[in-house]
Amino acid sequence: MKFKSIEGGENCSEGILRIYNHYPNNWAVFENFAFGVIVNLLMKRLPEMRKLKRKVKRHIAIYFFPKRVTSQLQLRQGECRQCGKCCKLLFRCPMLVGKNPPYKCLIYSNRSKVCQQFPICREDLEDVNYQCGYSFR
Numbered sequence: 001m002k003f004k005s006i007e008g009g010e011n012c013s014e015g016i017l018r019i020y021n022h023y024p025n026n027w028a029v030f031e032n033f034a035f036g037v038i039v040n041l042l043m044k045r046l047p048e049m050r051k052l053k054r055k056v057k058r059h060i061a062i063y064f065f066p067k068r069v070t071s072q073l074q075l076r077q078g079e080c081r082q083c084g085k086c087c088k089l090l091f092r093c094p095m096l097v098g099k100n101p102p103y104k105c106l107i108y109s110n111r112s113k114v115c116q117q118f119p120i121c122r123e124d125l126e127d128v129n130y131q132c133g134y135s136f137r
Helices: 012-022 027-064 066-073 113-117 122-127
Strands: 077-079 134-136
Touching: 027 066, 027 113, 027 122, 122 134
Parallel strands: none
Antiparallel strands: 077 134
């Protein structure tokens, strides 16, 4: 994977090697620069990484800890608005039809437990910018 450097033209890996070759006896300079590049790349992707973490956490909770999920769902109030926001977390579900709300799910009556039970906690509402028909007591 190549990333464009701030300095025109070269990619980041070439830039890192150029800096390392320029300071061959000073590992600390190279290490600090490389760490800075990695942190910068991760910070740009941090919101997506948090969504991915919560998505994986939901799947694990629903299939491996159903009693805990059931107790969480008892705190949930409201109803689904069928806005499709939960169907577009990180990627658009292939079963979601329509360009604008109201969307339609092709498998709504047979959808997975993860889809049926979203959101399972307050944290999940953050993924849809709190624009969900559900809330938690």
